[in-house]
Amino acid sequence: MESFSFIHTGDLHLDSPFKGVSQINEEIGRELSEATFTTFQRIIDLCLKKRVDFLLITGDIYNASDRSLHAQLRFRDGLRRLSEAGINTYIVHGNHDPLDGWSANLNWPEEVHIFKGDSVQKVVAKKEGIEIAQIYGISFPKQKITENLTCKFPKIPKATKELFTIGMLHCNLGTDTGHEPYAPCTLQDLASRNFDYWALGHIHNKVIISDTPLIVYPGNPQGLHPKEIGPKGCFLIKVDEDKKTTAEFVEIDSIRWSLKEIPIDPLSTEEDLLKSIENCIDGIRKDAQGRGSISRIILCGRSELHPIIRRKGVLEDILQRLRETEEGRKDFVWTESLVDNTDPAIERELLLKQKDFVGDLVRFFEELYQDEERRGQAKEYLDPLFTSTFGRRFLESMNDTEFLDLLKKTETLCLDRLIEGSSV
Structure with a gap:
């Protein structure tokens, strides 16, 4: 043959x-x-x-x-x-x-x-x-x-x-x-x-x-x-x-999508944050080997930077700066979004042991994280949002991983308000 x-x-x-x-x-x-x-x-x-x-x-x-x-x-x-x-x-x-x-x-x-x-x-x-x-x-x-x-x-x-x-x-x-x-x-x-x-x-x-x-x-x-x-x-x-x-x-792709996480745990200043994001983008550019890229960058971890990141306009300003520096480049890295998945600089394990409302709240979320059946029941409460005539036009259904992410963001927001007194 x-x-x-x-x-x-x-x-x-x-x-x-x-x-x-x-x-x-x-x-x-x-x-x-x-x-x-x-x-x-x-x-x-x-x-x-x-x-x-x-x-x-x-x-x-x-x-x-x-x-x-x-x-x-x-x-x-x-x-x-x-x-x-x-x-x-x-x-x-x-x-x-x-x-x-x-x-x-x-x-x-x-x-x-x-x-x-x-x-x-x-x-x-x-x-x-x-x-x-x-x-x-x-x-x-x-x-x-x-x-x-x-x-x-x-x-x-x-x-x-x-x-x-x-x-x-x-x-x-x-x-x-x-x-x-x-x-x-x-x-x-x-x-x-x-x-x-x-x-x-x-x-x-x-x-x-x-x-x-x-x-x-x-x-x-x-x-x-x-x-x-x-x-x-x-x-x-x-x-x-x-x-x-x-x-x-x-x-063979002409434009590449990327998803990167940046832990903020070792970072303490806004300058540290900017440098980490810029280093991340340099890595994306190198991996893309000359082609353009669209990136989504997720900030995660715990640090004193958390309340600063949560301030109105901070991530938007960083995003604008990142995009401006990419104009005119063939090997551009266009940052599609900066996602805030950071947490307050607190010991969550200590909160789990507290005998007060904050402790009860953290334990409630922990049960949802660990118990798939209870998590499924909680998710059912949101079903009307996705199944209604109006909801189907604008929302995509969530899988379990996406629902877990939503729960964690909700817990963080609650702790921000309760512990830090944030007005975010």
Whole structure:
């Protein structure tokens, strides 16, 4: 068998607006609006540079079924560059870009194959006229697919399998609760088909689920909001003459999201605080390797600085200063927010032992932290905020980790008022 290579990407979400970014300057705003397209062009450049034999795209090319003409044209232009270099592209559509969404009547390169949604199709990839791989795939015909699509893929007897076999699917493997449960399946469902490689999409984190067979989520190549932190990219897959594979993750994102914590425990002055934040930003810039970054910085820990940080306007002034210093830089670090998770400089263990109202209050919160059932009951009191017609428009539901964070902020606010007499 001929050796070959390919790129596996998915969840491009072209033309997607960045979430959680406000008050951004015009220059950086333009880079954000172009970020998904810039990242896509980097994927095309990588295919050409590595001279791969084909590109796999596993769904959610666009951010919505009502995709813009602009996004469709930019996508076609990129694939045309590959076509001119003799590189084929194989595509399945997912829940964000189902086949029943609007598509412009455009002329696509012959080297682009889009899998249908009514049944699993098979295509054979070639290298200089020699067959190198058989690729099976199926697209989402509509947005909400709740059936297990792996059942539609054939089971290939190992003894009769000559070509390297690839499956392409946009799906939710296992019980990942962070994504919509579309096309749910299990590891056993995939492994039972005896394929050599499963190219998956839908999950925005890069994950190698299995080595044998090789089952891969490349994640989205460009982070879209503050929760999608760290390097994003795609996988370069190489297959040798004996069908042995190597998977290399290639960082390809044009703008990177970061989340950093700065403990204030060793800090005593405002100058200390500013220096720590500036050092943190320098570290983010270095890690980003020349690309722009959007950062969320969380101040945590206990210090005499706590009441100063809580003063009205202090964090806003620091944030403004940080942003001003980044204007005009290509390797900018735009601080999306400074989050105050600091606590008063008090011994909480001593408060737990006090026989007064403050002690009762701290013990009440401690019980909520430790008792998951009681915490769940407390969370139910807030449900109407999120389930009401008005609330659903503006609020996202909280998971247990987020509710814990809310409780801790509430305790801190109570202690500020009770112990320090703060008027924050």
